Amino acid sequence: MYDFKPAAPLDTEALYRELLAAAEALTADEPDGVANMANVAALLWEFLPDLNWAGFYRVAPAKGGGTDELVLGPFVGRPACIRIPFGRGVCGAAAQQGATQLVADVHAFPGHIACDAASASELVVPVLRDGAVVAVIDLDSPSPSRFTAEDAAGIEALAALLAERV
Template structure:
């Protein structure tokens, strides 16, 4: 049985352990939905002060809700709209300190105050995004961004 370990107090060390846990959890499994589901559950268990963790999958020129942890969410997000659609358009990680200051923010959960969205690119094609919301302002820093990008890089080989 897979179990997460407690926090060490060293954010980088904890993220390094998370990456090992992801690889261990998904090793040998090739079902995309199962792997995205477990990845979202793992992140939701690992991250503190978040209220939504999940994936949107790129289908027919829009993002469609995939596996997630949290309250019900927007099902479809158009290209270039909101933080997720902008991350796809720009193909860069979007780290938003205050979502209420982001032009065109799509408010699926009114409790969300900050957000990070990491594009998922597989074989030079957009696959979707990892989207994480927090009820706190300025929740995500450079360390979070670096390691969530590494998390997505590790996840790509399992989707």
């Protein structure tokens, strides 16, 4: 049986290779997007050190109608903001721009939404299907500058794998 966590400390490239293999194994034959997001949030928590939040926000209709917004999806960590408008905070910027947001200091990010005051850095990667954002993967850390370009590339590969599975 696969344990779904790294067996030993790994370099970044090997860590993301194992994370992708685990995500592939868990989501390949499961059509339920929420179940897949839940398992991948747990994988992120197990594989990536120094996180205080790991999970998803899904694109959904705004409460009361109107423009789509991000709505909290499966995650591991403290309770979080439930709804985030496109363009607001790091997650909203990633959704609006359809581009990865790698933020070394969230307190310097214009419009940052502080769901957890302990968060110091953040990595948010959009999940794109047919060119449209369907979700974002959100990682928070209590350490400044926790995330690197290698982390961004690894999570972007994960987002591509999940595009048709969430």
